[in-house]
Amino acid sequence: xxxxxxxxxxxxxxxxxxxxxxVFQIASEHGAGLNLHMAAAVPELTSSVGLRQHQLAPLPAxxxxxxxxxxxxxxxxxxxxxxxxxxxxxxxxRREFDSARHQLACICSGTMIAAQAGLLNGKRCTTHHxxxxxxxxxxxxxxxxxxxxxxxxxxxxxxxxxxxxxxxALHLVAREFGPSLAQAIAREMVVWLRRxxxxxxxxxxxAHRNHIHPVVHKAQDLLxxxxxxxxxxxxxxxxxxxxxxxHSTPRTLTRxxxxxxxxxxxxxxxxxxxxxxxxLLANPALTIEEVAQEAGFGSARDFRxxxxxxHGKLPSDSRLGI
Numbered sequence: 001x002x003x004x005x006x007x008x009x010x011x012x013x014x015x016x017x018x019x020x021x022x023v024f025q026i027a028s029e030h031g032a033g034l035n036l037h038m039a040a041a042v043p044e045l046t047s048s049v050g051l052r053q054h055q056l057a058p059l060p061a062x063x064x065x066x067x068x069x070x071x072x073x074x075x076x077x078x079x080x081x082x083x084x085x086x087x088x089x090x091x092x093x094r095r096e097f098d099s100a101r102h103q104l105a106c107i108c109s110g111t112m113i114a115a116q117a118g119l120l121n122g123k124r125c126t127t128h129h130x131x132x133x134x135x136x137x138x139x140x141x142x143x144x145x146x147x148x149x150x151x152x153x154x155x156x157x158x159x160x161x162x163x164x165x166x167x168x169a170l171h172l173v174a175r176e177f178g179p180s181l182a183q184a185i186a187r188e189m190v191v192w193l194r195r196x197x198x199x200x201x202x203x204x205x206x207a208h209r210n211h212i213h214p215v216v217h218k219a220q221d222l223l224x225x226x227x228x229x230x231x232x233x234x235x236x237x238x239x240x241x242x243x244x245x246x247h248s249t250p251r252t253l254t255r256x257x258x259x260x261x262x263x264x265x266x267x268x269x270x271x272x273x274x275x276x277x278x279x280l281l282a283n284p285a286l287t288i289e290e291v292a293q294e295a296g297f298g299s300a301r302d303f304r305x306x307x308x309x310x311h312g313k314l315p316s317d318s319r320l321g322i
Contacts, residue, residue, distance in 0.1 A: 001033045002176075003067045005060060008040040009086040009113070011075040014047040015162050016107040020070060023169035026185045032177045041088035048075035059089065063096040066103075068172070073108030073162070077131065081112055093117035099155045105172065106158040107165035114156070115139035124153040128161035166191055179205040180225060187217060204275035208268060211260040218246045219253060220261070223269045236296060239265060273297060274310055281319045288315055 004024055006017055021036065028034045039057040046052050063069070071089075074080040094117050097104065106114050111127035114120050115135055120142040127135050132146055145151050150159035150168040159168040166189070174182035183206055190212055205224055209217070219242055242265055243253040257265050277295040280286055286294070292303035307315045 001035050003035050003037065003060075003064050004070065005037045005039050005057075005063075005067060006070045006072055007059070007089055007110075007113075008038060008045050008053065008056065008072055009074045009080060009089060010045055010083050011048050011080045012045060012053075013073045013075060013108060013162060014049050014051060016073040016110070016165050017047075019163060019166040020105075020107060020169035022189060023166060023173060023185055026188055027173050027177060027181060030181055030184065032173065032181065041085045041092070045085070059092045059096075061092070061096055063098075063102055065101045068103045068105060069093075069097060071104070071106045071110030071113045073106075073110045073128070077109035077112055078134070081109065081116070086113065087116075089113055090116045093119060103155045104157065105168060106156075107168070108159065108161045111135060111158045112138060114158070115142065119156060120158075123156055124151050125156070125158040126151045126160055127158060130161075174206065182206065183209055187212070204271045207271070208261040208263060213256060213260040215246050215248055215253070216256050216260045219248075219257065219265060220268060222246070223265065224272045236298070237265075237269060270306060274307065277303065277307065277315070278318075281315060284319075291315065 006021060008017065024032075024034050024036055028036070037057050037060075038053065039059055041059060043056050043058075044052065044054050045056060060067070074086070080086060090113060093114070097117070097119065099119070104114060104119060106125075106127070108128045109131055111120070111125060112131065112135060115138040120139040122141055122143070124143045124145060125135070125139075126145050126148040129146065132144060135142065135144055143153075148160060149164045150157060150171065152171070157168055157172070159165050170182045170186055173185060186209070209220065211217075222242060222245055223237060239250045239254065243250045246253065248256070254264055257263065257268065261268060273295045277291055277297070280291040280294055288303070289300040292300040295303065297303035297306065304314055307318070311318055
């Protein structure tokens with residue numbers, strides 16, 4: 001069970017807290033091993049919209065091994081982060097946070113708290129665009145990246161303003177518990193799974209999911225996840241079979257797929273198979289033929305052809321890092 005602490009300062013931004021907290025709460029309802037806490041230096045605080053938060057837990061000491069600390073941003077950070085309740089958090093971080101045993105995620109101006117505690121020295125990071133210059137002054141050795149939704153450097157992650165905290169939380173869930181869970185949470189919250197253009201490309205299981213069309217999502221679920229009927233990815237869905245499964249016609253499904261996902265059902269299925277093959281290639285005990293079979297390609301020859309078209313080299317060369 002991972003302990004997650006949302007650390008609050010006076011005038012904390014309500015959406016900075018509520019967005020990521022909902023992501024983790026829904027994850028726990030889906031079976032993720034997460035235990036959420038709201039903590040502060042004082043038992044009561046008022047949010048940016050005047051909502052009073054009562055019965056806050058004290059700052060944990062010692063901080064449990066494996067804990068995730070979420071530093072929530074505040075309104076008027078230039079003033080509110082200098083208040084005694086905020087400076088107590090800075091002191092607490094200096095005493096308790098250990099990057100070898102804990103993880104840190106900063107939402108919006110929460111990055112400034114980490115900077116004051118010296119946790120961003122030499123680290124890649126970001127924050128709200130209006131705070132970039134202040135962050136440079138507070139953490140002169142930090143490697144600050146502008147125009148980013150979020151940045152992760154080892155155990156420390158930072159995000160830009162407000163709603164970017166949801167993006168970061170979904171990313172953390174995907175990394176810890178798998179992209180399928182993050183995808184399910186995003187659909188339940190009706191938010192886009194999105195990342196900065198400078199971040200690594202989304203995994204195939206998360207890509208092309210930035211829409212809310214239920215028929216296309218259902219078809220993508222069938223193509224990317226084993227079902228009760230087909231317990232592995234070897235099943236090769238035909239367009240007619242897929243359309244029937246989602247109560248559509250082949251022509252309509254193809255049109256909806258291209259309109260909402262930006263590619264055809266076949267192209268989407270191919271991207272999933274290539275991503276699975278990439279994972280399987282990391283196992284040296286599997287032959288190319290076995291990788292092709294497990295990933296659902298019709299033959300090793302078909303796999304080699306598709307892989308070379310996508311990556312510009314043969315699967316065997318990719319395995320060797322050539």
